[in-house]
Amino acid sequence: MTLSVTPGRAVDLRIDPVDEILARVERSFQVCFAPDTVVRKRRSVGARTDRDTWVRVERRSLDKISDQGRNGTECAERLENIARPAWRGCVVWGDSDECVMWRADETELLPADPVGTAVLSDDPKLPDAWWQVFNASLDALAAQDTRRLATPDTVSITQALVTETVRAAFLGDFDTTVGQWTPAHADLNWANMTAPTFCLFDWEDWGNAPRGLDSATLWGSSLAVPALADRVRQERRRDFESRDGKLMTLFTCSKIVGPGAHPQDPRLGPARRMAERIVAELQAG
Incomplete structure (x- = not known):
């Protein structure tokens, strides 16, 4: 059929x-x-x-x-x-x-309903216990060993893809070379996690990716809710503070503000401001 x-x-x-x-x-x-x-x-x-x-x-x-x-x-x-x-x-x-x-x-069966759609417009007000299991799961995933390559949006993530995507959206004299590759879910958004009991599902695209890909992807899905985006950065601050995490933040921003940007996307402003900040940090070394 x-x-x-x-x-x-x-x-x-x-x-x-x-x-x-x-x-x-x-x-x-x-x-x-x-x-x-x-x-x-x-x-x-x-x-x-x-x-x-x-x-x-x-x-x-x-x-x-x-x-x-x-x-x-x-x-x-x-x-x-x-x-x-x-x-x-x-x-x-x-x-x-x-x-x-x-x-x-x-x-x-999932232990609870999905938190929401891929991109949220309202704060789900997740409890601290949820964030604890979330962090433990992401940390455990990063510690695994695999020969798989992550395929976010069904496209294999490579050094060439990172460079091409970032350069298409942002100018500046900074290095786009990835330093650390770790296992990632590669489709981490609010439609693929449950609450109030945390569970991460839809594992079709997981594999090695630049450190911080999952954290940056979830942050990008949260930008329409500033408090939630801030909470993601707080919970995964070690990723965001790393050089690769900053690069993945730019990678995520490029998908929001790049050539295919939607003028009505509420995430445009926050993504542009963060991108300017990250570019300045990467240029400063």
Whole structure:
């Protein structure tokens, strides 16, 4: 079965029909989805099953699939001391008509609801206990060992990508060379964490990345709520104070204020001000 879309139009699973895809996954896993639990995102859709598990189905173009081995959700099963849902199994199939790969992963149910959308407009007022588990999980992740390369936005993060992205948005005489690479979730936003019980999910893109990528990404998702953005910087201050953390802050800012910037994005002003500050710091050495 294929997903019916208009030729030449980018697929967005938030609006495109997914009934046939979900029906195929139900048959493969021998489960039934609860219709009122279906969550649709741009390139994935998920739902609760009648055996009290969660299934996430992802659509990924073949040119976005790396040669680094097994899927990130599967590989994440070996990670230790991180609050995340356990993986149960998967189903994978290709669609030659669209040159895409579909993958469905079944995991444990999340312990709570997602904090919110990827970019927040209101403060979730998370308790100190939540931040403690959050920090412990991110610290544990950074201490792991992997040969995987992170793929934020499905693109492998390399030194060349960092330099190209930052230089496209900011001028200045400063070095963009990354000094430290550590494991990162690579899609750390408020839609991929739960509260009031902390749990980090959607591990498809995790792998080695410049230190501070996760912290900077979450900060960027919080900029419309100044107090929350400040809390992220406070909690992950060791990342932000490092040179690589400053570089990743610029990397994040470049995606907000760069060539594809949206003029109505409430994050534009804070991102520009932070970028000016970071560029000055990097130029000063």
